[in-house]
Amino acid sequence: MVMICESNFSLANNEKHLYITHKGTENPWQLLEQVKSSLYGKKKFLDADNVYGYQYDAYNETYKFMINEIRRIMRNYTHFIFGGHSLGGALSILAAYNCVYDNVCTTNNTKVITFGSPRTGTCAFAKKYNEKIPNTYRVVMKDDLIPTVPSCSGYLYSSRCTDCGSEWFTYNYYHVGTEVFYENWTDGGYRLCKKNEEDETCNRRHLSLGIFDIYTYITDNKYYLNKHVTYFEESLNQTYNDTRCRFIKPNARLGFYVFDKRYNAYEAQILGRLSEAIGKDEYDECIKRDIFLSNNIRKVYSYNVSDNELQGTLMVHMDESKFKTHNNEKHLFIAHKGTENPKQLIAQISRIFTTKKKFLDAGEVFSYQFDAYNATYKFMIEELKKLIKKNKYTHIIFGGHSLGGAVSMLAAYHCIYDGVCKSDKTKVVTFGSPRTGTCDFATKYNKILPLTYRVVMVDDLIPTLPSCDSYRVGNKCNKCGYEKLNGYYHAGIEVSYPNWTDGDYRLCTPYEEDETCNGRHFSFTKLFSYYSNWDYYLKKHVTYFEESFNQTFNETRCHFIKPDARVGTHLLRLKPNNDSFVIISS
Known part of the structure; x- marks a missing residue:
């Protein structure tokens, strides 16, 4: 599934955003198909080397319908923000790249934000992708295992991935974009990791296959599953009866729109x-x-x-x-x-x-x-x-x-x-x-x-x-x-x-x-x-x-430090933004 939504407000220059969100894995059988597919060959993706076969097939199912709709309505929008959780994040990466490749989107007006997304393509794909869509942010919760698969070029019994291209295993997978690392989502604090790299100081980079590690994954499966499915667990403020959605914490709070006891x-x-x-x-x-x-x-x-x-x-x-x-x-x-x-x-x-x-x-x-x-x-x-x-x-x-x-x-x-x-x-x-x-x-x-x-x-x-x-x-x-x-x-x-x-x-x-x-x-x-x-x-x-002020003194009668800077989601921000996180992950 792909869903296209517009922002509810116009911007300073009468601009509007379009949010394109892809659905993630919906059941255990779909997950098993993805695991089986990881054992087979990769598939060539446009001019950007090879990508994970299952993700390629899934993106192909919806892309032509999505791009035709974007072409139909694009004159009303100046910026496009792609995103999704888990598999949906990987599909958003492929769709955004193809959108730019087709000259419907552009490098400057396109942004991608994913949540707990697995790796998508090889090192060569990552390099090509980062050149075309540099404004890509992968939101990752500490101890979420899904971003560690499919395997990178690394050491079998450690959590470290090698640098892109430093080994002959260049056909292995490598993450795109910049990781936004949350050690504890409920704290609200995050850290930007090294740009366009597998940063070992953030979330674990390589799924370690040591005997003790595998035993830990099995015995603590609920813990690791919870780490993957609870992105923005406190951001949803309605119950199942209100929305027909099963949210983790039905009494939790959403950003500014309800009183947030955390730093916002x-x-x-x-x-x-x-x-x-x-x-x-x-x-x-x-x-x-x-x-x-x-x-x-x-x-x-x-x-x-x-x-x-x-x-x-x-x-x-x-x-x-x-x-x-x-x-x-x-x-x-x-x-x-x-x-x-x-x-x-x-x-x-x-x-x-x-x-x-x-x-x-x-x-x-x-x-x-x-x-x-x-x-x-x-x-x-x-x-x-x-x-x-x-x-x-x-x-x-x-x-x-x-x-x-x-x-x-x-x-x-x-x-x-x-x-x-x-x-x-x-x-x-x-x-x-x-x-x-x-x-x-x-x-x-x-x-x-x-x-x-x-x-x-x-x-x-x-x-x-x-x-x-x-x-x-x-x-x-x-x-x-x-x-x-x-x-x-x-x-x-x-x-x-x-x-x-x-x-x-x-x-x-x-x-x-x-x-x-x-x-x-x-x-x-x-x-x-x-x-x-x-x-x-x-x-x-x-x-x-x-950098919050986007207007000049003549426009506002205020002396702002940087008159050309951007604010929140109201103008396309090239840096990660909490409000975009909530919109896309929901």
Whole structure:
């Protein structure tokens, strides 16, 4: 089976996407036929060397009907995204190649995303394919065995495949595209493996046929089967009776459209862009003209006040989601403005060594952040009460960049303290946020607001301030409560991005200062390095979601870092994208 679906929205340039999905293996007999076929010869595929015989025959059954339909409707679409699970992924690879070969699709407007897909062709096929369709991503769950078959050129009793063409076994199979490796799908974090290679540091490369390994596969067959069939197991939010589909977890959640208790890159896009927008002079115009924001959210309230003592303008901006969930729920996004000028930054630095302030029942917090949150909170909470009563918002998501992130944390805590927000329906996502309070504050905060995610770019120095309880030399922070220096401690879970442009992130140790992620302690021994490379460190702090903005200043009235960059699935993104993953795998 092949299914063709169009995206439900138009893009900035009136573009639309077409999704072409192929069905995977449907029963044990079909699986046995594939295993038997692996013992027979391969088949020549167009100009791209040999491919797996069963996959070739399966693709041939549907291709001519698919390509005729695409030709009929292609004038309405600018981009084509192929995908499928297991066998369906392999068929999508062949169909996409043939589509480009037939000059119906092009290299630049075609993307392929597969899930748990087996190998498709030889090393020579892989090389030819990667030249023609470089935007191919193979999503693989750790310990899924299907991507390890048919066999590669490798060592019989190990999991390592040799490099493409390095042995005379070039007739053996080799994966195409770039692997997107998920060690644990429920964590939401993934890693991009080496491009166009069999990366042994990701999923196991070669199906090892040692006696002990075969015994393990047989005795733990349920474990390995589960690893193959549960791609996006938590992404499906309906039951069998709703959809006539048997989903693994009928109570699980789908992306942004229902409240996701995990870190969600789609929500982060909205909050990151909104936080960026409200920092501009023409923020209403900026939000209105930003295609991504205008497609997803609608302004319901904003309040700002200038404070001479704080040397800047404080603002809170509330926006509702334009989508309702299947339970008729709506989200409310509340973003706080970050630091707007050098004077305000100096005012914050001057307070680092001053006395902290008591915050409700949760220990002490940074005095500047306390005063900044106080400047807008009473206006925000009164309006929020009215909005919740009138519109019945079920979930509230706070966020902000830099100072705005810290203010959002205090506002979210106070909202729950006042009984307006609920702990299990409130989420906080911050970007490059400094520390907010002491260890006592962090401990209390994490109990009340466990759904807090601090997005941090590697080498952003602001999250290392104010100073934590630490070893004086180096950048390691002590564990919470280890010393009694009453230093600051981060709350929430850090989401570490080694390089934002890769889209790759890692969830750090929950509710701890994880030294394996961003530098934990501002090292005064490196002051000269910081000063000499101030432009590098400044860019690391101000370029969150630098590739998310696809419009120019004249179009949006916002100063974006990269005006030609692409966002989410709303423009064809040449990198892996979580939203495309959900659409295609479903």
